[in-house]
Amino acid sequence: MSAPIHELVAELGDDVVVTEPDRMAGYRYDRAHDPDAGTPLAVVRARHTADVQAAVRFAAAHLLPVVPRGAGSGLSGGSSAVDGGLVVSLERMTAIDVDPVTRVVVTQPGAMNAQVKAAAAEHGLWYPPDPSSYEFCSIGGNVATNAGGLCCVKYGVTTDYVLGLEVVLADGTAVRLGGPRLKDVAGLSLTKLFVGSEGTLGVVTEVTLRLVPQQRPTATLVATFAELDDATGAVLDITRRLRPSMLEFMDRPTINAVEDMTRMGLDREAAAMLVVQSDEPAGHAAAEIAEIEALCEKRGATEVFTTDDPAEGQQFVTARREAIPAVERTGTLLLEDVGVPLPQLGALVDGIAAISAAREVTIAVIAHAGDGNTHPLVVYDPADADMAQRAQTAFGEVMDLAVSLGGAITGEHGVGRLKRPWLGGYLGDDVMALNRRVKDALDPLGILNPGAVFD
Template structure:
């Protein structure tokens, strides 16, 4: 421990090296329930690329594991410390280095908060579309590490589609530059995409070139109430099959709707078993909403309420934003799953979650990025009750098994982390795991970067 600290202080200011156990303990984990976490030996908060390189050179020399962190808003345990590790927090590397309105790119450090980049881009008439629900807190580096998504992904895509180039510090301290800032570029292997979603297991992102888009016009939204999740899922399929391009297409099941009703007194009928929210930021959003309203009615919606303007749209979308706070009131703890299925199987997924909730005797509410088939079943339980805790974990696993059975994936946007590493092997298969382990062995031969994550 003494040698580790002394070596770190040779290249990092003392103010950036934290050793107080009470302080370092606060960096031990992200927001995932059930994911194991250890006690870090030290927390380092570098401000420069050279300081990050020094940390990695020191870690390699002393064979000390390193766990990279952003804002620790993740839900898979990918930012959780291991015993005796260096926690490398990139939170202080938070500069927006450049916004180029001609090439429509931004160059940022990993600690830049998602919302800060979006607001800075707005000053140039541009936007950074990926918008995780934690966008006011989460960092671009963390978004890149987990391959984050968000509400607008149905139209604008996920983080991976906006990362053009990266500067990455490798496990031995070497600096690797990948990708480009040009509109086109196919020179060599696409190493940029390799690092996106790698959850800090291959290298430390210290700079990113990300694509920006012209800011869209204000969106208009509607809300449709359904007597069943099956009917709501059918409406989703109809919307996508007819070629519509909503900027948002979100679904809440009856459990979630009733929880939001109790929290915000929104006056939604207790008989509502699913709520579908759609929004458009097209040239004629009112016409698009009218077409979607007709599809919802045909699918069995009991009521469809379109917004007249942007302010009314925000009021309608408030229900979706209140979903998690509302479910938090139902139990002391939540276990948030993240299973993505083909859109055509969305109804089967929702019905299956209802059956799982009944089997395990737990409350499970579902919010979904319906246009992507990305569901977030939220298991509500009391961690003080051993029986509930066991059933919560079993129901969580049952939901992932259901997703794979329906042709889906165990994670659409939260990542594998520590929480789902056993399930990664089931999804990838033996050969898939062998290839991915081989890639890690090339870039991190000593296995120092985020051990216990993914594999």
């Protein structure tokens, strides 16, 4: 150990400050498996805010990079380690405190999304943001990327539920922003500034979240289509008139990968499948599903299945959640997260299919179709240098396509390190400069998650 790290170990203890290479290895990568991930000088397994403050102050004094890390489930390389820096892991900070009277929950960032949902459910309440990875993604990571999920079409994304934050700034100061109030417009909206900032402006150590009454039982519809355009056309028809609680899309490569994993009898020949749910009050849910069924049939759906049994419907939701792991079994993935205005969804899906054919790589598409946020999964073999290059080219072309259609290079996974080269072109010079001014004001030494989002 170098002398400076010895000082931090002495202050926090060797249970908190990890320096053994074998123990640090698991903290180098997130789920994106960034091939350029570095080797940290140490991993700080913080127990509370004071540990985070100590780590950040030490890093500032010695000009060391600081990479905040939650569960490591990120998909854009946002928590990839940096050579010679500190990884500040928040995995041990998992306290959850629900106040059912004010309908808020105060949680530390290491708590899993599923754990917060379960704690809220004990009081008949619900935390709606619902990433597919909800069982193993942390609230801190959800805040860092402004995660959405399967229910976002009706219930919104993480920022819609964040009422307050405790944040450790780049000089080690801990500040509290917002709080358990539904309405508060005093001062600038600094709480929202940190949501989606991917650890580049501060380290979130506590989150106050709004809860809502428990979701009503759901009715489910599953529709398959022989043509992609019919499926995306049905999405537009549905969203013009209705607001289901879930509206998800899977294309043929995804359907087949999920069927290989689950053996649940999905139609392998279908070009696309929609999974739709309604949680309207009793009687109204069935009516909404019936209307959606008619719209799908009008668009030429080859098969439509409906059920008002929540357990039966959950089987199809689980199949959708398993899409990324299922496709991942077929090869290494470059995970996209592009979104477009809904009228351009069909053009995006068709364009991705054209890129897949031109580059001779599989691109499986899943989508939170109700809000235009797609997750194209570029599949390749890293041992095949030519294929790997074609996959990288396709990755960039998908982002260029989304931007050309008025869309965004990320909807909920964040920019991280993998999408940083495209950020300036997407934002434009003036907006990129404004982003940098905010970054420089809050992190003048540039120690907070360098390489993520910003060059």
